[in-house]
Amino acid sequence: MWKIRDLKKKARGTFKRNYVGIVITCFIAAVVMGSFINPLKEVRTIKDTYFDQLNGTVLFAENHNSDMSNTEVVDNFLGKSGEESERAQHWTRGVLSVFAKNTEGAGNFVYGVLNSINQIVFNDRVSAGVTIAIGSLIYLLIAILFTKVLLIGLYRYLLEIRVYTGTRISRILFPWSVKKALHIAWVMFVRSVYSLLWCLTIVGGFIKIYSYKLVPMIIAENPELSAKEAIKLSEDMMKGYKWRAFLIDLSFIGWDILNILTLQILGVFFLEPYKRMTTVELYMTLREKAKERDIENADRLCDKLLESEVTSGIYPINEYFITVPKGKKWILEDYERDYGLSSLILIFFTFAMIGWLWEVLLFLFTRGEFINRGTSHGPWLPIYGVGGTVVLIVLKKFRNKPWLTFLLSMVLCGVIEYFTSLILEKVQGMRWWDYSGYFMNFQGRICLEGLAVFALGGCAAVYLVAPSLDHLFCKIPMKIKKIICVVLVVLFVVDMAYSAFVPNIGEGITDNDVARIEIKKSDVLIASDFLLI
Structure with a gap:
């Protein structure tokens, strides 16, 4: 024994x-x-989910007789005051700010997310009882x-x-x-x-x-x-x-x-x-x-x-005696390929133009007007091109680890965006973007929400977009491809040189919430600075 x-x-x-x-x-x-x-222990009895103990309001109905919003009722149900901390009061912009404020208010991640979805998607029309019931089901x-x-x-x-x-x-x-x-x-x-x-x-x-x-x-x-x-x-x-x-x-x-x-x-x-x-x-x-x-x-x-x-x-x-089935291969393109110089140049301009098109369409749909975004006058936002190509080149040996590629893309894009903003402010005397009010922003130059989007874009570039583009560009005769590259580079250099003296400014471009800094005339143009813009 x-x-x-x-x-x-x-x-x-x-x-x-x-x-x-x-x-x-x-x-x-x-x-x-x-x-x-x-x-789960925070969720009270089923009886309590029907009646708010504070004011007797039926939670599964709309709170017409209460001054509290549905989100505030959920916070009180969880035993939270719903009051914002001094830190949360500065989170005024961006989707992540809504999620962060609601999570802190509810003191609970799942209910914070549900409250945020209720506010963003349904304008806080979903009753508190439904939110509580869904949260309980999610935890279960x-x-x-x-x-x-x-x-x-x-x-x-x-x-x-x-x-x-x-x-x-x-x-x-x-x-x-x-x-x-x-x-x-x-x-x-x-x-x-x-x-x-x-x-x-x-x-x-x-x-x-x-x-x-x-x-x-x-x-x-x-x-x-x-x-x-x-x-x-x-x-x-x-x-x-x-x-x-x-x-x-x-x-x-x-x-x-x-x-x-x-x-x-x-x-x-x-x-x-x-x-x-x-x-x-x-x-x-x-x-x-x-x-x-x-x-x-x-x-x-x-x-x-x-x-x-x-x-x-x-x-x-x-x-092991159990045979593990092989997972389905979702990415069909060869993302570990090497890219030639001509392909990298074309990929750079493609990413830059996609970035420009994305921001122009975003303002077109939200403001209803065409705004030429960026520091330059051409149809490109070079920071997108730089970010995409740098991720392709620098992170080549990490391509077989998507999670690491995501994290490193976030770091690289953060460094590029931060120093681009810093250089622009020092040289041109103004900001073309400002993240003040966003959740987890640093000096208004970068923020977690933007970096997460850039990291997702970097992964999409590495595993999907760039391999597909390279496959397409390889079909173009080399002579024609060189001509296209030369034309694009010449146009880009001319645009950067002109924009150095006559930057693209105005409403929707440089009208940030921060105080204006008067444009300083610079006698010397540092070309390398503007190639990163």
């Missing part, structure tokens, strides 16, 4: 060998799962489809790292990597329903907590098992061991008290990871016993790679 102290000793050994990785993954899981589950779906699935990913990581000390933290995404996330979500949902129903009995809930204790580890090992099979297997494996599992939990009571005294700090850096690893060791011990007893479906626990000796390597994914 195995002893509790031996089982916990094995857990401590694994924890000691892989302390940093285990603490980080357990912390990530705790934060993510807690962030989505805890807000997140809990079912994500948080419980992430728990399986955590246990998969812990199962692997007890043997393979080189296991990467990314293995916490195991359910999604094997394309079994929806099935796992269903299994965990069924387990939760069973547990809830047993809790309606006097002692059944307490017993079944331990009967179903091994389901997450079982599914982490073999995600192809059905909910019925996993639950039945857990019950059979725990038969005769539920009391000992209870004693294991009881053995941590001293640590639990100490955790309270340390304001939960001990739990983050030691206790919770220690408990998780002990549960994993309990599973592996009972897994071995189940095979010895030849219980039903014990042969389905067939990942023999988890039984290996401790090694410094990583889990050999290619030897």
Whole structure:
């Protein structure tokens, strides 16, 4: 018969060998799962969703008899005052400012987003009760489809790292990597329903907590098992061991008290990871016993790679008994290609013209008038061309990592936009754009909202637009392509030289909210400055 102290000793050994990785993954899981589950506690009873406790207003009806807007009713429902902080009062422009102000007002991300959509799309006409109901449903779906699935990913990581000390933290995404996330979500949902129903009995809930204790580890090992099979297997494996599992939990009571005294700090850096690893060791011990007893479906626990000796390597994914289906290739163009000089020149002008067309049409639809945007007079906005081509050239070795390309595109475009604005103000004495009032802006020269759009545009340029354009440009005879490039470059240089002395200014171009700075006449033209504009 195995002893509790031996089982916990094995857990401590694994924890000691892989302390940093285990603490980080357990912390990530705790934060993510807690962030989505805890807000459910803020949602009051169904009765309260029909009547606002503050003024008796029926929330599912329009608030005709109340001075509060639907958004303010939601904020009060969540126990928030809805008052803006001094910081939020400066967020007056942009879509992200609306989201940020509502999130801070509600003190809740999901309800902040719902309030923002209500204001932007529906002009705050959606009643507060509908917003609250939708928010509650979203939290329920997140809990079912994500948080419980992430728990399986955590246990998969812990199962692997007890043997393979080189296991990467990314293995916490195991359910999604094997394309079994929806099935796992269903299994965990069924387990939760069973547990809830047993809790309606006097002692059944307490017993079944331990009967179903091994389901997450079982599914982490073999995600192809059905909910019925996993639950039945857990019950059979725990038969005769539920009391000992209870004693294991009881053995941590001293640590639990100490955790309270340390304001939960001990739990983050030691206790919770220690408990998780002990549960994993309990599973592996009972897994071995189940095979010895030849219980039903014990042969389905067939990942023999988890039984290996401790090694410094990583889990050999290619030897996993489940074949992972290949994902669909969404990008058909060869985005890792090299671009010739002529193609880069044409791509630069294409991006610059697309940027000009985008801003002109934006003002045409919002103001109903044609406004030639930019510092120059030609049909191009060079900052778009520079941003697109720089992303193509500088980030070439990161193209196989889209998420990194996105982040680096944001940084590069931010640097280009910031210094372009700075140079223009120093040389020409005025600003062509100003982000003051936008959420997370810096000196009014750049803002998070704009950088996010530029980063998305950079990714679109790298993976879709530039490869397609290059494919098209390669069909143009080289002689004709060179002529086109020369003509465009000459026109561009002439325009930049003329615009240096006679910049494009006026209403809709330089009429920013900041105080005007008188145009300074510059005797010297720094051509390199204006090639970036």
